[in-house]
Amino acid sequence: MAALCESFTLCGLGPSGGVGLGGGLLALEPGPDPDHVLLTDRGRTATLFKVSDQKPLGCWSVKHGQIITCPVVCNFETHEYIAVHDDKVLRIWKNKDINLDKVFKATLSADVYRIHSLPNGGPVVLFKGGGVRTLDVLLEAPQQEIENIITDEVIKWSEAFMEGQQPVLIFTTEKDGEFFVYVQKLKMNGLHKYKLEQQELSKPLNFTAHIKNQTITLLCLYSNDSVYKFLIPLQQNTEEEEQILSKSLLLNLSVSGSVLKGTSFVVLDKDHIAVLGSLAASGEESKECLTIWNTKFQTLQTSKELPLGTSGQLWCYEEKFFFTHGKVLTVIMYKCETSSLAAAVGKLKDSQAPEVSSFVNWNTLGDEELVVSFQSQQSVALKSESKMTLRSKRTTVAKVQPDTLSVGQLLLNLKDASTTAFEDELRQLMSKAQMPDFQATIGCVITALINRCKTNPKYYPRNFLLQIVQTRDLSYSLCPDLMAVALEKKDVHLLQICLQRFPDIPEEITYACLKVFLSISEAYLQRIDVNLESVICYIDIEFNNKEVKTEIVENGFNAELEQDIWDTNTTKETHLTADGEFCPVGPQKAALLNAVLHSAYSETFLLPHLKNLPAQQAVLFLRYLYYLYVKCSEKINTTLPGICSPTINQVMDWMCLLLDAHFTVMVMLPEAKELLSNLHKFVRAQVRFYSELNKIEGSLRELQRLHHQKDSQTYSIEVLELI
């Protein structure tokens, strides 16, 4: 439940004193430290406040005749303040500066709309013509030309975020009652323009936005007392112009007959928004109030009447609301807890567990989904369609697809769609990351993809599958056919990723992967992109050092493997490699085998399958394991460098398992003889070494005990340093 807590006055705003001299506030921005805010009034002054102390820490004014036109922000990296006065004149100063006339000044070539300061990205300047520059770029050449992106449109609102390392700026414009949204990715220099879906008889009043999972959620307060939501995926692969953003109703601001005429609003968390406005019940005088709404349950959670009136502006930082109430700036603290039925009946456990749960709600996989998977199995061959029809199809699909359409229905609709349209649509589906039961949806998507692969042998969306597997927390059981299809297509990279990420791969599939990896030729692998993270750290050195030496061997080795059969040459080969001097397989294959070593398994279930491994492959695998074992033992901590590299225990377990499965074969095989005897020698040497270590440990322990006895004397004077 959300609740409003105690309130206090931060400062007066009256004409006789306080901030702003009655002109009102332009904006409120976070200050350089937590608990600090920067107030800019509609005149000449900016003031820094410490909120909890209700005390101004600093105040700066521009000269008479000048006027601050853009809210003062703080550069969080340098702790400098940035202001723009008279639209074009940029000022930058520090805490210790007193007179703004004497601080850094730069006159720009275009009018500034706003400056956004990002915690890790530095300030970003938005010009009235829609041009965007980071402050750094701007300061290099203040007089640089600023392009005009929007013509005749007026910027209504803007906001900036960090997405990963890059700043993203979003702003909305208006022209003749039509509203547009621009999304500018600064580093990519990519600008996207969208148009907001028109709404009869009402227009947007106020905007707010937040970013999550590469998707901007734009919320908009309309004049028909409703809040609508727009989703804008950041990763857009199409370069289309002016997509229309369709809206979905988030909240209707009415409660039991009375309607809240909102003026501004802020998002508190995923379920709560706060709205400032006037509540008008039929037949009564409207009164201004601050309200918190729950969007999940569509309820008004709490409200507070503000009889003295407000300026219609609302800011929210650090769990505090700031707004003008009468002639003062009031601060109200609030609490916002995740709403749930448990909380409502008082059974909520007090836990600090992360809010995002990765549980799948199996109930959402309703009947339609089952129908989908069933039907698509017997689906007809694909029609190939031109790009033109695609676009038209797309729009029609978009039209008939309001938010209410369930995933199952959507997939049903898509069954006969063309390949590209199908993929595009699935991508769209996945961009709605906030959906509940997202994982179940992804499972459906993958199943749909795989079914299409099965029916159309030529179709294999390699990159798309890779992308899904890499970005989402999937499991084998969620998409059981995926690995089977990948095995069929010999998509080793996908298999590698699956082995690394899925926690629940059956031993049979693990074995199948191993077999494919061992049988595939090195030449083929060299052309393929495989994640080499796990091998690069220990295999590279080998190649650098012995480049000249191994070159011939490598060539011979590859040619030989290309035949896919080990012929008698292997015996010669063994001599060279058996002592584990260098890797018996290429780095790609090693990386793939490492993925197998890394996966979870149960011996009992793996052993029967492992017995079926052809003897030549078993020898090769054992050779590789032996190589890893020697590599591990080189280091004192017996760990290989690198990410996801196999541990010595994994290597040992697999070695034992492989020897168990193929012991008789190994004994009979002439080419294995040398390898086994080398392995034996090495293991014996290790055992001897460790038994020696054991003895040393015993003596050291004895020493330790002696040391302890010395320690137990009853009095000493020691030196202690505290820093």
Add this chain to the structure above:
Amino acid sequence: MGEFEVHRVRFFGLVPAGVRCLACEPRGGRLALARTDGAVEVYNFAANYFQERVIPGNEARSVEALCWAAGDRLFGAGLGGDITEYDLARLCAARSVDGCGGPIWSMAANSTGTQLAIGCEDGSVKLFQVVPGGIQFERNLDRRKGRILCLSWHPSDTHIVAGSIDILRVFDVCSGQTVQRIMVNYHVQKVKRECIVWSIAFLSSGTVVTSDSFGRVQFWDWERGTLLESHTVSTSAVLSLAVSEKEDSIIVGTSTGATYQFQLLPVKMGSLEKRWVRTKPFQHHTHDVRAVAHSSTALISGGLDAQLVIRPLMEKMQKKGYDAALRKFTFPHRRLVSCARKARLLLFQFSQHLELWRLGSTNKTGKDGEVLPLCRMPEHLVQLKSKGPEHIYCSCVSPCGSWVAYSTASRFHLYRVQYEGDSISVKKVPKVPKLLPPAYQLQFSADSGSLFVASARGSVHVLQLLELGGCKLLHTFRPPSGSPEAVYLLAASADGHWVAAVSGDWAIHIYNLKCFKHHCAVPAYSCAVTALAIHPVTNNLVIAYSDQQLFEFSIPEKQYTAWSRMVQNCGLHRVWLERDSPITHITFNPKNPSHILLHDIYMFCVLDKSLPLPDNSALLMNQSTLKQLPENARQRQLHAFKICKKFQPLLFADLLDENCLVMVERPIMDIKTQLPLPIQQKKFGT
């Protein structure tokens, strides 16, 4: 910050007495504990298990059983044959009644707390009525031979079950007759040994639970006299058992130091049939676990190894907090050591004697961690033995070292110690003023000119010490509104202007010594005070509470200081608040007014008020990290808490002079060697 020369003292031969019995206050938040030396302690669950009351033992008064009755009245009974009621406000035995049945082995109160039943050596079970101002003998139940080792009331108060040797009997309370006898030895084949029923519990379902010397926990149907279930948990005796209030969980303690939990669980999911299942084994003790208790959220056990262990039941925990951590208490939550700074003497308080030691010295200096060669060894100067059976309540040595005072339950002693070269003379001060004993805390003024005596009803006596070896009562302070509770902590200011006193109701009063007036009271805080001290320069009172909060109160200004308010605003570090032992002593460095020195059992801390407080993301114990950093990089890492955990368990720490500390440690191993050998157990591979 600086280097200290640390006198690391390990010759304080304290051996805490073993835990004999435990009693949870019904529906209350307190735990009473009795030790083998007769001392009784009360722990307050709400104040982070702080040991808030200690009634020192008495040789003539052993405690075999404790129980709460009539709300919050505490009764004890022992082999002396008396039933004693304890006065928890004045911290002494209030009155005793002879049980008239020889040594008393067991005692239990009925569910309403109106009657006490005792089990005696002569085989009798006697009922006493709890009346205002004492208890009254009511009647004897049917007497048979054999000492009654344990007793339990049926929750409906109609029956009492009593465990004896080889047998357990059920009495009807109304008629006083034996209505059932059950031979517990019957089921053991070919055994000549007697089977002692060590502990017993009567459940509302009519099931009787026993634990016996054969290592069994057995469940009996008392009406039919049949054995329902038997669990052998140990090869040696099961000495104690306790049942939860809901009767769904039992804890038992064995003589091997292990404790086990039994839980009443359905035989399968959703089934109505339930059975007792042994669920959790714990091995926290090395010796006999003679006492266990079951609070609503924790299993509590006390052993002869003097440890009190509070093991929270995680399924009863809503959140990770102070209650959710395992707690082990071995040492008292108060100081037993006092220090004469100027004379470099230490006074150790044992249960019946005091030891005065002079510290050694060195003339070398060294680097961090070095042990310096001694040029003079420490010296045991005097041992003062207290006469009579009573144990010592408190003791103190004056800063100059020439006065030593201590108090027992009935007497107050003051000695003048004179040093002439190598010889020492101890003279008892003959005419000490008649004060109402006992004194709960003694504190000399900084100039050794007066002695403050903490006494009952919130009063503090001021004695003037005369050069020639006499003393006289100057004044007695009393809180303006009165208080029934005894004062248990004192702090005097260095300039002789102020004295602060904390009484059992946790109120802190500050008195003016110049005009002998009550100055003010510190705003009430809902937690126990564990230590307090007055700053020698600023006259700020620093207070440590058992919830690990620290406050600084300006005595001249009668308000919390700005720093204290800042601490409360920012909050202390999470790791600091989660520590489980209370701060037992606070002192200051007069040369560095911003430093506060404090310690608990596991750490010594210099709190530098001039440095910023650490936030939760910072490392609290950062000394070892800082030592690895270069000088210039340290500055950014510095924070107010400088914690040293090298000295453990730390019973006392004090500053002798500017850069010289004394640390009194009592290694657990040294205590273990003083205990009898534990039961030998075969361990795999040895």
